[in-house]
Amino acid sequence: MSQMARSLAEFQQLIGWNPQRMWHDFHRQCLPQLSQKNPSRTESRLATIVEATFTLANRQGFHAMSLRQLSDASGMSLGGLYGYFASKDQLAASIHQFIRYQFEQVLLPLIDALPEPQRLDAICRYHLYLSELMQPWFFFAYMEARHQQSDLRKQAIALSERVDVELLLALNAHGEVQEPIIAVGLLKHLLQGWYLRRAHFQKTGVDVDAYTDYLLARITLFCHGETTNDRTLAAL
Amino acid sequence: MSQMARSLAEFQQLIGWNPQRMWHDFHRQCLPQLSQKNPSRTESRLATIVEATFTLANRQGFHAMSLRQLSDASGMSLGGLYGYFASKDQLAASIHQFIRYQFEQVLLPLIDALPEPQRLDAICRYHLYLSELMQPWFFFAYMEARHQQSDLRKQAIALSERVDVELLLALNAHGEVQEPIIAVGLLKHLLQGWYLRRAHFQKTGVDVDAYTDYLLARITLFCHGETTNDRTLAAL
DNA sequence: TTAAAAATCGAACGTTCGTTCGTTATTGAC
DNA sequence: GTCAATAACGAACGAACGTTCGATTTTTAA
Numbered sequence: 001m002s003q004m005a006r007s008l009a010e011f012q013q014l015i016g017w018n019p020q021r022m023w024h025d026f027h028r029q030c031l032p033q034l035s036q037k038n039p040s041r042t043e044s045r046l047a048t049i050v051e052a053t054f055t056l057a058n059r060q061g062f063h064a065m066s067l068r069q070l071s072d073a074s075g076m077s078l079g080g081l082y083g084y085f086a087s088k089d090q091l092a093a094s095i096h097q098f099i100r101y102q103f104e105q106v107l108l109p110l111i112d113a114l115p116e117p118q119r120l121d122a123i124c125r126y127h128l129y130l131s132e133l134m135q136p137w138f139f140f141a142y143m144e145a146r147h148q149q150s151d152l153r154k155q156a157i158a159l160s161e162r163v164d165v166e167l168l169l170a171l172n173a174h175g176e177v178q179e180p181i182i183a184v185g186l187l188k189h190l191l192q193g194w195y196l197r198r199a200h201f202q203k204t205g206v207d208v209d210a211y212t213d214y215l216l217a218r219i220t221l222f223c224h225g226e227t228t229n230d231r232t233l234a235a236l
Numbered sequence: 237m238s239q240m241a242r243s244l245a246e247f248q249q250l251i252g253w254n255p256q257r258m259w260h261d262f263h264r265q266c267l268p269q270l271s272q273k274n275p276s277r278t279e280s281r282l283a284t285i286v287e288a289t290f291t292l293a294n295r296q297g298f299h300a301m302s303l304r305q306l307s308d309a310s311g312m313s314l315g316g317l318y319g320y321f322a323s324k325d326q327l328a329a330s331i332h333q334f335i336r337y338q339f340e341q342v343l344l345p346l347i348d349a350l351p352e353p354q355r356l357d358a359i360c361r362y363h364l365y366l367s368e369l370m371q372p373w374f375f376f377a378y379m380e381a382r383h384q385q386s387d388l389r390k391q392a393i394a395l396s397e398r399v400d401v402e403l404l405l406a407l408n409a410h411g412e413v414q415e416p417i418i419a420v421g422l423l424k425h426l427l428q429g430w431y432l433r434r435a436h437f438q439k440t441g442v443d444v445d446a447y448t449d450y451l452l453a454r455i456t457l458f459c460h461g462e463t464t465n466d467r468t469l470a471a472l
Numbered sequence: 473t474t475a476a477a478a479a480t481c482g483a484a485c486g487t488t489c490g491t492t493c494g495t496t497a498t499t500g501a502c
Numbered sequence: 503g504t505c506a507a508t509a510a511c512g513a514a515c516g517a518a519c520g521t522t523c524g525a526t527t528t529t530t531a532a
Binding site: 059060061063064143146147179181182185186189190193196197200201204205206210211214215218221222 | 379437446450
């Protein structure tokens with residue numbers, strides 16, 4: 001059984017993550033809708049296009065990004081883009097699909113392989129680490145999810161609820177959870193904070209390891225905390 | 237000196253909030269760009285239009301919402317809408333401006349009037365309560381802020397940083413804050429969670445009073461918590 | 473009741489959007 | 503170097519966008 005990773009570097013090594021491999025996986029996922037034959041060139045072009053999509057869409061919104069802007073930013077002609085995706089909507093759908101794939105095929109199996117007492121720690125750490133490695137993807141997925149058509153949105157909700165269940169089970173393994181509905185929601189919200197508030201953390205010099213350690217050290221306090229009046233604001 | 241409100245109902249009474257008065261204030265703020273003369277009719281039409289904007293924009297994004305959709309949803313003709321705002325961008329700008337106005341003219345004065353020991357509690361409570369009363373406004377402001385033009389965005393950032401300072405000062409009044417940058421960011425993020433995850437809380441039956449009490453009871457634990465190994469996950 | 477004022481309407485305008493497609497340039501095997 | 507095969511190009515298209523404006527309806531006050 002594999003050891004748990006306790007830092008970004010360890011996690012990266014554990015799953016063998018690097019950008020090249022990520023784009024390779026992404027390319028493989030996009031194959032059905034691609035009209036290109038040369039794999040290696042296609043991989044690097046896909047990376048250019050999707051990275052340009054992130055810089056534009058994560059600033060101004062995917063819907064507000066025009067294909068002419070994407071054409072300029074990626075250095076590729078308007079018509080040339082269509083060799084790499086079937087439509088603008090399909091481009092967004094591929095991104096959403098890939099991040100769901102990463103969750104289901106990479107994160108969840110890693111967590112399932114661990115004994116239950118370690119799972120809460122692992123879910124949080126691995127979520128934070130993966131969202132650090134793929135921050136633009138996570139940000140895009142969060143911000144654009146509600147603009148997707150209903151079947152893709154439903155799949156995202158289903159995955160989200162699966163994580164909720166995992167979190168609740170893992171939390172319960174550490175003792176009775178007070179107000180479990182609020183606790184689980186808050187915990188996931190705190191994990192999302194890392195990639196949603198990335199600019200803030202970058203400006204203030206907080207890295208993912210510091211954030212992770214800070215958070216994990218307080219999670220059990222937060223969720224199981226038997227708050228006594230003299231330690232809470234309510235006493236004022 | 238006024239007493240602090242400890243529930244949504246008390247807060248609502250304290251600031252004398254009701255929808256009618258809110259739309260009255262909003263109308264007054266919009267006056268400069270309005271071509272309409274009859275105040276009472278204009279107030280109700282504005283309410284209809286802005287509420288329709290929220291239902292459409294908060295689902296699919298403001299940019300993706302067409303004025304033809306807004307025309308249908310508000311029961312007003314395409315040209316008729318332009319009696320109530322100068323342009324589509326101005327409509328969004330008015331909403332952003334109004335929520336900033338509520339923050340600066342309603343929330344901050346209330347907090348400044350309180351003695352320092354009560355301020356942390358008040359900032360959190362009042363932020364949560366106001367965001368409950370005006371949830372669609374807060375959600376809209378959060379989601380659409382990055383699509384605004386730069387001067388409006390800068391004003392929003394300035395206000396956000398002002399809240400950060402208030403939070404940090406208030407936190408410090410309760411003792412030395414460990415990792416203050418992370419703590420303040422997280423605290424604000426938790427406050428935002430209430431209006432960002434509204435659908436989730438509505439589905440699970442959590443109301444703002446329960447959320448507020450849960451949060452406030454754990455804030456000092458979270459921010460000042462001297463975490464010992466036997467109470468944290470790191471010990472596993 | 474009536475006429476001026478105010479408000480509403482929706483067809484039409486110019487622009488920009490996503491997308492297509494015939495043409496041109498590039499690539500790779502011999 | 504030649505020639506298919508592949509990829510990239512960008513002008514052009516129809517649709518949809520935000521906006522305008524003259525005609526029409528509703529409101530207001532005498």
